[in-house]
Amino acid sequence: MITRDQLPSLPSSTTHPAPTRPETPAALSTASPVKGWLTRRREERQRRRAVAATQRVAHSVELLGPQWRIVDYHPEDPDFLAIGPGGIFQVTVADHGRSRVQLAGDVVQIDGHRPPYVSLARRDATRISDQMSRLVGRRIPVVPVVAFMGTGQIVYYGQPPKGCVVSSYQDLGKALNAHGNRIAPHTIEKLTIVARYVDSGTVGQFLEN
Numbered sequence: 548m549i550t551r552d553q554l555p556s557l558p559s560s561t562t563h564p565a566p567t568r569p570e571t572p573a574a575l576s577t578a579s580p581v582k583g584w585l586t587r588r589r590e591e592r593q594r595r596r597a598v599a600a601t602q603r604v605a606h607s608v609e610l611l612g613p614q615w616r617i618v619d620y621h622p623e624d625p626d627f628l629a630i631g632p633g634g635i636f637q638v639t640v641a642d643h644g645r646s647r648v649q650l651a652g653d654v655v656q657i658d659g660h661r662p663p664y665v666s667l668a669r670r671d672a673t674r675i676s677d678q679m680s681r682l683v684g685r686r687i688p689v690v691p692v693v694a695f696m697g698t699g700q701i702v703y704y705g706q707p708p709k710g711c712v713v714s715s716y717q718d719l720g721k722a723l724n725a726h727g728n729r730i731a732p733h734t735i736e737k738l739t740i741v742a743r744y745v746d747s748g749t750v751g752q753f754l755e756n
Contacts, residue, residue, distance in 0.1 A: 597625040600642050600696050607719045608638075614732050615723075616739040620747040625696075628675065628689075630739050633726030635689045636712070637675055638719070639668035639752065643697040650713065651704040655693070664693045665708045671750040678745045679738075687738070690726075694719050 601624075605617050608629045615631035625640035641648075641655070641664045649656040653665045668691035676689040692712040695701055707713050714722040730738070 594623050596642065597623055597640075600625040600640050601627055603696065603716065607716060608723065611720050611724060614735055616735060618739060618742045618745075620745065621751045621753070624751045624753060626671065626750075626752060628742055629692075629723060630730075630735055630742060631723065632728040632730055632732075632735070633723050634729055635675075635679075635687065635738060635742070636692045636723060637668060637672040637689050637750075638692045638694050639664055639671065641693055641695045641697075643695055643699050645697065646699045648695055648697075648699060648701045649704065650702065650707070652706060653708045653711075665691075665711055665713075667752055668693050668711055674749050675742070675745050678749070679741050682741050682744055687741070692719075692722070 601619065601622075605619070605627055608615050608617060608631070611631060615629060618628040618630065620626075620628070625642060627638055627640075629636045629638055641657075641662070643657050646658050655662055655664050672689040672691035676687055679687040679689070690712060691710070692714065693708075694714055694716055696716045701715055712722050
């Protein structure tokens with residue numbers, strides 16, 4: 548169990564610059580005005596959908612009670628970090644809409660595709676854990692979670708992925724609460740401050756690696 552004395556004295560809050568994306572200079576762009584407009588509309592629609600998904604899932608965590616905290620590294624990314632009595636959870640959101648989801652260990656299959664949601668959740672959980680651990684001088688575990696957001700059926704084959712929590716959006720609260728009460732309220736606040744020091748450029752579904 549992490550105690551208050553084992554955490555550093557840090558300021559009450561910190562901010563991170565908004566993530567930037569490289570843009571193609573207008574002079575080098577070969578896309579037609581119509582195609583560029585359609586692309587921008589598609590990207591904006593995807594962004595709004597991701598933000599809406601984040602808000603719905605985050606609301607599910609907030610319903611657990613006032614002791615839970617959310618750290619959102621990228622507003623345009625549907626993932627977020629949840630810190631509460633049960634521990635620290637990196638939640639990777641998989642918005643599958645009405646499509647059927649098939650799960651077999653680490654493999655997720657949706658509409659014939661195999662998106663790497665489990666590996667993404669593990670990667671980000673590991674990176675966040677490593678950075679937080681360096682800040683406090685001891686290991687801070689972060690549990691990877693994949694939360695499926697949609698109305699399509701979720702079918703499980705065999706065992707769930709090892710070391711990764713898999714849940715539907717509706718059952719996310721139950722999944723996090725199932726970890727019990729391991730962290731005291733004052734430690735939750737300290738860990739939330741530490742989590743804000745994580746380099747936001749190292750986590751998120753939009754990263755290439």
